[in-house]
Amino acid sequence: MRFDESFQLPLQHRVIFSAALLDPTNGVLRDVLAGSGSRRAIAFIDAGVEKANPQGARALQSWFSAQASAGHTLPDLCSVDIVSGGEAAKNDSVIVDQVIAATERHAIDRRSYVIAIGGGAMLDAVGLGTTLAHRGVRLVRIPTTTLAMDDAAMGVKNGINRFGKKNYVGAFAVPWAVLCDETYLTTLDSRDFRAGFSEAVKIACLRDPALLTQIERDAARIAARDIRTSMPTIVRCAQLHLEHITRGGDPFELREARPLDFGHWSAHKLESMTGFTLPHGEAVAIGIALDCAYARHVGLLAQGEAARVSACLRALHLPTWHPLLDDIDALLLGLEEFREHLGGRLTITQLTAIGSPMDVHEMDVDAIRAAVRSLAP
Ligand SMILES: NC(=O)c1ccc[n+]([C@@H]2O[C@H](COP(=O)([O-])OP(=O)(O)OC[C@H]3O[C@@H](n4cnc5c(N)ncnc54)[C@H](O)[C@@H]3O)[C@@H](O)[C@H]2O)c1
Ligand SMILES: [Zn+2]
Numbered sequence: 143m144r145f146d147e148s149f150q151l152p153l154q155h156r157v158i159f160s161a162a163l164l165d166p167t168n169g170v171l172r173d174v175l176a177g178s179g180s181r182r183a184i185a186f187i188d189a190g191v192e193k194a195n196p197q198g199a200r201a202l203q204s205w206f207s208a209q210a211s212a213g214h215t216l217p218d219l220c221s222v223d224i225v226s227g228g229e230a231a232k233n234d235s236v237i238v239d240q241v242i243a244a245t246e247r248h249a250i251d252r253r254s255y256v257i258a259i260g261g262g263a264m265l266d267a268v269g270l271g272t273t274l275a276h277r278g279v280r281l282v283r284i285p286t287t288t289l290a291m292d293d294a295a296m297g298v299k300n301g302i303n304r305f306g307k308k309n310y311v312g313a314f315a316v317p318w319a320v321l322c323d324e325t326y327l328t329t330l331d332s333r334d335f336r337a338g339f340s341e342a343v344k345i346a347c348l349r350d351p352a353l354l355t356q357i358e359r360d361a362a363r364i365a366a367r368d369i370r371t372s373m374p375t376i377v378r379c380a381q382l383h384l385e386h387i388t389r390g391g392d393p394f395e396l397r398e399a400r401p402l403d404f405g406h407w408s409a410h411k412l413e414s415m416t417g418f419t420l421p422h423g424e425a426v427a428i429g430i431a432l433d434c435a436y437a438r439h440v441g442l443l444a445q446g447e448a449a450r451v452s453a454c455l456r457a458l459h460l461p462t463w464h465p466l467l468d469d470i471d472a473l474l475l476g477l478e479e480f481r482e483h484l485g486g487r488l489t490i491t492q493l494t495a496i497g498s499p500m501d502v503h504e505m506d507v508d509a510i511r512a513a514v515r516s517l518a519p
Contacts, residue, residue: 155388156319157296159377163284163323164201166208174282174319175216180253183217184244186237186268188227188260191286194329199224202259217255220248229418231264232302235311241271245279252276255318259284261334262294262422266309269300273313280318286326288338288372289423292379293345295320298393303418307479308410314394322380324369335367337423339458342379344404344430347451349382351497354454361457398489399501403480405429407490408467411476415466427455428517431462435513437492440506447496452517467514470507477505 160170175183185202192198199222206219221244225237241256250256256279258268265283272281285295301312327335339357346353356375357364363371386402387393400406409429413420434451437443452462467473481488487503494500 153316153393155296155298155316155384157322157380157384158319159322159324159380161324163321163325164197164205166205166212170321171205171282172209172214172216174321175255176214180217180251180255180280182220182248182250183255183257184220184248184250185222185257185259186225186241186244186264187222188231188264188286189224190227191260191326191329192224195286195326197259197323197325202257220250225260225264225268227261227264229263229303229413229422231260231267232309233418235302237264237267238271238274238302241268242275245271245275250275250279252279255280255282257282257284259286260290261285261287262290265290265295266299266301266312269315269317270302270312273300273315278315281315283317283320284326285320285322287330288327288335288376289341290338291322291324291327292338292376293341293383295322296380296383296387298387303414306414308413316393322376324373324376327367327369327372330367332367333424334421336365336459337421337427339364339372339375340405340423340427340430340455340460341383342375343451343454343458343460344426345379345382345402347430347434347493347496348401348404348491348499349386349497350378353378353382354451354496358450358454358457361454365457365459395484398484398486399491400484400489401491401499401501404491404493404499405431405433407476407480408432408473411473411479412464412466415469415472416464420464424461425464427458427460428462428464428467431455431517432467432510432513433490433492435516436505436509437494439509439512439516442492442494442500442502444495447493450496451493463517463519467517470511470514473514474507474510 301309409425
C-alpha cells in the first residue's frame with residue numbers, strides 16, 4: 143500500500159506599516175491581538191532598543207493598560223523581558239531557551255502571543271524559540287532596524303548560528319503578524335541605519351531597476367538618515383521580499399536556488415571570519431560588490447553596470463571591501479558551506495544586467511581572485 147498525497151497549507155503573511163504603534167490611540171496591535179480566544183501574551187525587547195528608545199518596555203506596558211482602560215479586551219501582558227541584541231543574540235541558544243522557559247512559566251498556549259521587538263538578530267533568535275515551544279506559538283514581530291524592516295522580519299526564517307556558521311540551526315515559520323513602526327529608526331546607530339540598505343540594493347538589482355534608480359537618487363539623504371526619504375525604499379524592499387515569499391513558489395526553500403541570497407555566499411563567510419563583528423548588512427554590501435566584480439570578470443555583466451552598483455553602495459556609505467577578502471582560501475569555504483546548506487548542486491545567483499539575475503552552478507576561482515583584487519582600495 144502506498145499513499146502519495148499532495149497538500150497545501152492556508153497561510154497568511156500579515157505585514158503592516160504604521161507609525162507610532164504604541165500610541166494609545168493606535169489600534170493596529172489591538173486588531174492583530176484581538177478575537178482569537180487568547181488570554182495571554184509575553185514580550186521580548188532587544189536590549190539596544192530598550193536602552194535607546196522611549197518606545198521600550200514601559201511604553202508597551204502603558205499601551206496595554208491604556209487599551210484595558212478604554213474597555214478593549216486584549217490578552218494579558220504577562221511579562222516583558224529584555225534580551226541581548228545584535229549578532230550576539232544568535233551566537234548561542236540562551237535566548238531560545240529563555241523564550242521556551244517563559245512560554246512554560248506564563249502558560250503561553252498555541253493561541254497566545256509572543257511579541258518580539260528588536261533587530262533582525264534578536265528576532266531570529268526569539269523567533270526560533272517560538273517555533274519550538276508547543277511546536278509553534280504565535281509570533282508578532284516588531285522590527286526596529288532598517289534591515290529588520292526591509293528584509294529580516296519579512297522572512298519566514300528563524301535561526302541562530304552554530305559551529306561558527308550563519309543560521310546553522312533554524313526553522314521556517316510564518317509569523318502571526320509583522321508590524322513596522324518607523325519611529326524606532328530614529329534611535330538607531332548610523333552604521334546600523336545604513337546597513338539595511340544593502341538588502342534594498344540587492345533586491346533592486348535582482349527585481350526592480352526603478353528601485354535602484356530611486357536609491358541612487360536618494361542615497362545621500364538616506365546616508366544622512368533622513369527617515370522621510372528612506373521609508374519609500376524600505377517599504378518597497380519589504381514588499382519585494384514579501385512578494386518573493388508569498389508568490390515566488392518556494393517559501394521554505396526546497397529548491398536549489400536561493401535567489402534572494404545574491405551576494406550572501408561571501409557575506410555569510412565574512413561575518414564568520416570576522417567573528418561576527420562585521421554587521422550583516424555591511425557584509426552583504428561587500429558580497430554584492432564582489433559578485434558584481436566577479437560577473438564583470440567572467441563577462442556576464444557589463445563594466446558600467448558593475449561600477450554602478452558599487453558606486454550606489456558607496457553613496458550609501460556602505461563598504462565594498464574588507465581586508466579579510468585577501469584570505470581567499472578561507473573565503474572560498476563559503477561557497478562549499480552555501481552548497482552544503484541546500485544540498486544538491488552549488489547554485490549562486492549572479493547578474494547579467496540590473497534586473498536580470500541568472501543562476502550559475504560553478505564559480506571560477508581565478509576570476510574570484512581577480513574580482514577581489516579589483517575591489518581593493
Ligand atoms: N530571518 C531572515 O529571513 C533574515 C533576513 C535577513 C537578515 N537576517 C538576520 O538579521 C540580522 C541582522 O539584523 P539587523 O541588521 O537588524 O542588526 P541587529 O539585529 O544585529 O541589530 C544591530 C544593533 O542595533 C541595536 N538596535 C536594534 N534596534 C534598535 C533601535 N531601534 N535603536 C537603537 N538600537 C537598536 C541592536 O541591539 C544591535 O546592537 C543578521 O543576523 C541576519 O542574518 C535574517
Ligand atoms: Zn541578508
